[in-house]
Amino acid sequence: MFSQRLIIFVGLALFIVINFTVMTMSSRESLPTSSIERLFISITSPFQLAVTKTIHFTQNTWNTYFMTVLAVKENIELRKQLGKSIAIKNRYEELELENTRLKKFVNFTGAVPDSYVAAQIVARDPSPWFKTIMIDKGSINGLAKGNPVMVSEGIVGQIIKVAKNYSKVLLITDRNSAVDALVQNSRVRGIVKGNNEDNCSFVYTLRKDVVKEGEMIISSGLDQVFPKGLKIGRIFKVTKVHSQLFQNITLETSVDFDKIEEVLVLKNIR
Known part of the structure; x- marks a missing residue:
């Protein structure tokens, strides 16, 4: 009793022989007209069509797979290049911002660098x-x-x-800090005290002195620490209580302490 593999092998061999015979006969100048040849053509044509479609399907599948692999590799490479470009752009923008800040320092220290x-x-x-x-x-x-x-x-x-x-x-802004200061316009004196918050208090200003919201507070230079005329902040709230000798004044600092990254230190005060 023949095995299943042998039957399949014999069938494939017979199909190849018949297919080869028909293609050989079809290559002649005139198409054969005998009934046997027509029978062969009728029997083998569906198989030839199936083989042709199978071959085309395999080719298309392989080409699609090959192009997909290339597209994935190209996509990975493009992502890497895009990441590098974004990093370079971010670094460039950061350098521009740093350059702007340093230019301000150069202008500020131009007199005694x-x-x-x-x-x-x-x-x-x-x-x-x-x-x-x-x-x-x-x-x-x-x-x-x-x-x-x-x-x-x-x-x-x-x-x-x-x-x-x-x-x-x-x-x-620290509660242990104190800067001798004055109101830039009226020259009213006081002390800028920190309160461990984002703003400071302008204390020891007499209730009779005229102090207005929006005025600039600058260093007086009398504490022998900070040079005279440096900005400290603007007054944004003034409260006078008749029973108190001094006014309650709150100011918003000129410096945004959450955003500074570089500072200048004055070595010698003259």
Whole structure:
């Protein structure tokens, strides 16, 4: 009894022989007209059509698979190039912003550039009880305790601790900070005190003095720490109580302490 594989093999062999015979006969100049040949053609034509469609289907499937693989590889490569381009663009924009900030510093220090040291902020105190930052310059750069720290927009604070390569800065918003100041227009004097919030208080201003909202508060220079005329902030609230000797004045600082990244330290005050 023949096995199934043998039957399939004999059938395929017979099909190939018949198919070859028909193609050979069909290649002659005149088409055969005998009944046997017509029978062969009728029997083999459906098989030839099926084989042709199978071959075309296999070719199309392979081409589709091959093109899909190429498209996936190309897509991965394009994504890599796009990522690099985005990174370069972001870096370029960051350099532009840094260049703008440094230009402000150059204009601010143009008169006595050797007296200033530019530094970057490397850490911020996370606790709500202290308002301090750490900068990447220290005693090796000529800095010392008490040096004022500022940006082009105004006063930042003063150095309270110095190491070889780092310094700790007390911000003017800290409750332990005090800056002798005055109202720029009326010259009314007072002290700018921090309150561990985003704003400061302008204290020890007599109730009889005329102080208006929107006026600029600047350093007076009398504390021997900050040079005279540096911006501190604008008054946005004034409250007078008849039973009190001094006014309650709140000001909004000129410096946005959440956004500063670089600062200037004044080494010597003359």
